[in-house]
Amino acid sequence: MSLDIEQVQRIARLARIEISPAEAATARDQLNGIFGLIETMQAVDTAGIAPMSHAVDMVQRLRPDAVTEADQRTAFQAIAPETDAGLYLVPKVIE
Amino acid sequence: MKWEVVIGLETHAQLQTKSKIFCGASTAFGAEPNTQADAVSLALPGVLPVLNREAVVCAIKFGLAIGAKITERSVFARKNYFYPDLPKGYQISQMELPVVDGGSLTINVDGNEKTVRLTRAHLEEDAGKSLHEDFAGRTGIDLNRAGTPLLEIVSEPDMRSAAEAVAYAKKLHELVQWIGICDGNMQEGSFRCDANVSVRRPGDPYGTRREIKNLNSFRFLEQAINYEVQWQINEIEEGRKIQQATVLFDPDTGETRSMRSKEDAHDYRYFPDPDLLPLEITEAWKAEVKATMPELPQAMQQRFTGEYGLSAYDADIITSSREMAQYFLDTVAVAGTASAKLCANWIQGDLAARLNREEKSIAEAPISATQLAGIIQRIVDNTISNKIGKDVFDALWNGDGANADAVIEAKGWKQITDTGEIEAIIDEVLAANQKSVEEFRAGKEKAFNALVGQAMKATKGKANPQQVNDLLKQKLTG
Numbered sequence: 001m002s003l004d005i006e007q008v009q010r011i012a013r014l015a016r017i018e019i020s021p022a023e024a025a026t027a028r029d030q031l032n033g034i035f036g037l038i039e040t041m042q043a044v045d046t047a048g049i050a051p052m053s054h055a056v057d058m059v060q061r062l063r064p065d066a067v068t069e070a071d072q073r074t075a076f077q078a079i080a081p082e083t084d085a086g087l088y089l090v091p092k093v094i095e
Numbered sequence: 096m097k098w099e100v101v102i103g104l105e106t107h108a109q110l111q112t113k114s115k116i117f118c119g120a121s122t123a124f125g126a127e128p129n130t131q132a133d134a135v136s137l138a139l140p141g142v143l144p145v146l147n148r149e150a151v152v153c154a155i156k157f158g159l160a161i162g163a164k165i166t167e168r169s170v171f172a173r174k175n176y177f178y179p180d181l182p183k184g185y186q187i188s189q190m191e192l193p194v195v196d197g198g199s200l201t202i203n204v205d206g207n208e209k210t211v212r213l214t215r216a217h218l219e220e221d222a223g224k225s226l227h228e229d230f231a232g233r234t235g236i237d238l239n240r241a242g243t244p245l246l247e248i249v250s251e252p253d254m255r256s257a258a259e260a261v262a263y264a265k266k267l268h269e270l271v272q273w274i275g276i277c278d279g280n281m282q283e284g285s286f287r288c289d290a291n292v293s294v295r296r297p298g299d300p301y302g303t304r305r306e307i308k309n310l311n312s313f314r315f316l317e318q319a320i321n322y323e324v325q326w327q328i329n330e331i332e333e334g335r336k337i338q339q340a341t342v343l344f345d346p347d348t349g350e351t352r353s354m355r356s357k358e359d360a361h362d363y364r365y366f367p368d369p370d371l372l373p374l375e376i377t378e379a380w381k382a383e384v385k386a387t388m389p390e391l392p393q394a395m396q397q398r399f400t401g402e403y404g405l406s407a408y409d410a411d412i413i414t415s416s417r418e419m420a421q422y423f424l425d426t427v428a429v430a431g432t433a434s435a436k437l438c439a440n441w442i443q444g445d446l447a448a449r450l451n452r453e454e455k456s457i458a459e460a461p462i463s464a465t466q467l468a469g470i471i472q473r474i475v476d477n478t479i480s481n482k483i484g485k486d487v488f489d490a491l492w493n494g495d496g497a498n499a500d501a502v503i504e505a506k507g508w509k510q511i512t513d514t515g516e517i518e519a520i521i522d523e524v525l526a527a528n529q530k531s532v533e534e535f536r537a538g539k540e541k542a543f544n545a546l547v548g549q550a551m552k553a554t555k556g557k558a559n560p561q562q563v564n565d566l567l568k569q570k571l572t573g
Contacts (some may be wrong), residue, residue: 087128
């Protein structure tokens with residue numbers, strides 16, 4: 001499997017990363033290099049082995065259901081670019 | 096040619112936890128903006144999610160209640176998209192290994208039972224809220240809701256009409272409240288549905304579907320599906336193809352309209368979240384959760400039709416909430432199993448109607464199960480007629496008296512059962528209504544009913560109607 005320039009540009013747009021045509025070409029070559037590595041690994045027989053979702057073979061620790069966080073809105077909003085009436089303001093989002 | 100409608104629902108149920116799914120911020124509704132948005136909710140650099148045990152317990156309860164398989168090791172995944180109310184740039188959800196796998200729910204539409212299969216249910220976090228008005232061309236973001244635990248419940252495309260979709264949504268709504276995992280408050284967004292709708296010719300493969308987002312009332316769900324189905328049929332009959340799309344329902348116009356450009360839709364690039372290890376649910380944990388669960392509505396329905404002789408319809412209504420089922424059980428406990436059917440009639444009849452009219456829940460009913468049972472006992476032992484029973488009900492509702500016996504005594508409503516006394520009243524009625532008597536003897540059946548009415552009136556409703564009937568018949572024909 002390999003990617004073409006259009007696919008690389010589409011992924012960049014989904015990730016909101018602005019790339020120039022030259023950068024897109026470099027990214028395509030690098031990504032295809034990674035696909036090459038994966039293809040090499042595909043040669044290993046993995047029949048009967050459960051897919052691994054995490055590098056550590058442990059299970060999730062859980063916390064009790066308790067409210068432990070106090071309101072720190074003033075502190076958080078002091079570093080926000082723009083706020084009004086307790087809200088964080090962002091450029092208008094239109095669907 | 097006929098069209099077949101195919102509907103599947105995705106329902107988001109907000110789980111009743113005190114704190115958020117991955118952090119210790121409060122989930123209480125209605126707080127001042129961003130006062131419940133801590134560092135994790137804001138996605139400040141360096142924060143890590145820690146899973147709330149209670150959210151998992153809710154998911155286990157749901158899985159057990161629908162007869163699903165609970166995944167032994169489920170995995171959290173990142174669903175990537177950009178929107179200002181999602182500061183991390185991804186939503187933590189579950190993709191390939193959801194916590195609840197399969198299961199089913201039985202619905203009842205027009206007396207027909209149908210089983211709707213569930214695909215899955217998974218845990219995820221809610222996003223924040225965007226406010227588009229009032230900020231001089233800016234959008235205001237409130238992240239209090241960000242990180243609230245949700246259970247997304249996905250059905251198979253098993254429903255064939257808006258009525259079936261509504262019946263399924265209502266059944267699910269009843270169930271999540273019954274097992275205490277969701278408060279079911281649709282106005283506050285605690286329970287909301289997305290409907291996947293398509294049409295096809297019977298026997299054909301599924302048509303292209305459009306997804307109607309964020310329906311927060313059963314009425315809107317029904318209206319939106321009906322509109323969408325008609326729209327799709329018109330499109331196809333006019334030779335156009337349906338494009339896969341996400342649409343919004345506008346309650347003001349009753350129409351659905353397309354919302355998102357399709358090119359980026361469903362390209363969320365899911366991958367396992369490296370911040371969260373697999374969630375392990377052991378047999379022991381499942382058993383522990385199961386032990387805390389109430390008897391399920393379906394089991395109770397079977398008990399009510401079997402032990403108490405209720406019809407399937409009555410049992411379904413009585414088990415529409417735990418509170419109502421408990422009220423019924425409490426009433427029967429006093430009135431006796433033999434009167435169970437009468438108890439059910441009173442609860443879903445007079446009591447439900449009165450509660451509805453005064454917009455009260457059954458927990459707020461001014462008349463207790465014991466008081467209602469008292470009325471039913473006096474009807475069963477013929478102390479009062481069913482009609483007087485309603486007057487006693489009104490009196491107790493309004494607080495006039497502690498119980499049925501006290502009300503009956505104070506108002507002098509005891510039924511007249513002394514045959515001699517009734518006969519004397521009937522004689523008077525016959526003497527005063529000679530015209531009706533002659534009409535009856537001339538073969539007019541209606542005249543008999545008029546005489547019964549007069550006699551009942553003369554007794555102020557305190558005579559047993561059957562007894563009056565019998566005695567009157569005796570006197571007229573004998």
